[in-house]
Amino acid sequence: MLPLIEAHRGDSSxxxxxxxxxxxxxxxxxxxxxxxxxxxxxxxxxxxxxxxxVDRTTDGSGDVCELLVEQFSCLDAGKKFSPKxxxxxxxxxVDVMEMVAPTGTRLNVEIKSSxxxxxxxxxxxxxxxxxxxxxxxxxxxxxxxxxxxxRAIAPEITLALIGKVPEILTLAEHHHxxxxxxxxxxxxxxxxxxxxxxxxxxxxxxxxxxxxxLYWKDVGVDKICTxxxxxxxxxxxxxxxxx
Numbered sequence: 001m002l003p004l005i006e007a008h009r010g011d012s013s014x015x016x017x018x019x020x021x022x023x024x025x026x027x028x029x030x031x032x033x034x035x036x037x038x039x040x041x042x043x044x045x046x047x048x049x050x051x052x053x054v055d056r057t058t059d060g061s062g063d064v065c066e067l068l069v070e071q072f073s074c075l076d077a078g079k080k081f082s083p084k085x086x087x088x089x090x091x092x093x094v095d096v097m098e099m100v101a102p103t104g105t106r107l108n109v110e111i112k113s114s115x116x117x118x119x120x121x122x123x124x125x126x127x128x129x130x131x132x133x134x135x136x137x138x139x140x141x142x143x144x145x146x147x148x149x150x151r152a153i154a155p156e157i158t159l160a161l162i163g164k165v166p167e168i169l170t171l172a173e174h175h176h177x178x179x180x181x182x183x184x185x186x187x188x189x190x191x192x193x194x195x196x197x198x199x200x201x202x203x204x205x206x207x208x209x210x211x212x213x214l215y216w217k218d219v220g221v222d223k224i225c226t227x228x229x230x231x232x233x234x235x236x237x238x239x240x241x242x243x
Contacts, residue, residue, distance in 0.1 A: 006033035016081035
């Protein structure tokens with residue numbers, strides 16, 4: 001089988017990353033998975049943004065965890081990408097889930113940070129349960145302790161450890177995680193075979209060259225996280241047509 005396609009921060013090659021426009025574009029493509037990142041605002045509200053500051057992707061500045069929710073509504077998260085997206089905002093995770101939950105597309109929610117006093121794992125679990133997605137979505141992180149915190153309160157949620165292999169594979173084996181999300185340059189056939197032998201699925205990040213799809217199929221990876229989901233989909237269709 002061909003690897004599943006996961007849209008990295010939404011359709012981030014065609015719309016500003018981690019925005020409602022990027023997620024809407026992904027849904028319109030019919031991509032089965034969306035990866036997104038969360039940091040807490042000052043009051044603990046989960047905001048969908050990759051960096052721990054708003055400087056790179058918006059017209060503002062400051063640490064995400066030091067900003068009030070209402071301050072996010074004043075930030076433009078689109079015009080740096082293109083004037084076409086001027087006025088785009090940083091969404092809350094609940095906003096994204098309201099749009100995605102009714103569809104067949106699933107979310108991979110990456111916990112980027114959980115500052116002391118802000119129980120991000122608990123907040124994400126509560127949202128997933130509210131939307132009835134605790135058995136469908138994945139929670140991922142580079143932070144092993146965050147994942148273990150999720151497991152302690154919601155053992156039914158699928159977890160994925162992010163990083164380089166073989167380090168994360170060894171940890172995933174030890175903690176019985178069902179997924180690893182490995183940097184593609186650290187993944188090879190031997191790693192995938194070892195993971196599969198231990199019941200662990202492998203997602204790789206971030207691959208944007210669609211011509212590599214067949215290579216990664218042969219390596220045996222289960223999912224590819226990409227900034228170019230439409231190109232990957234086109235390559236999937238081409239390969240299937242030639243079979």
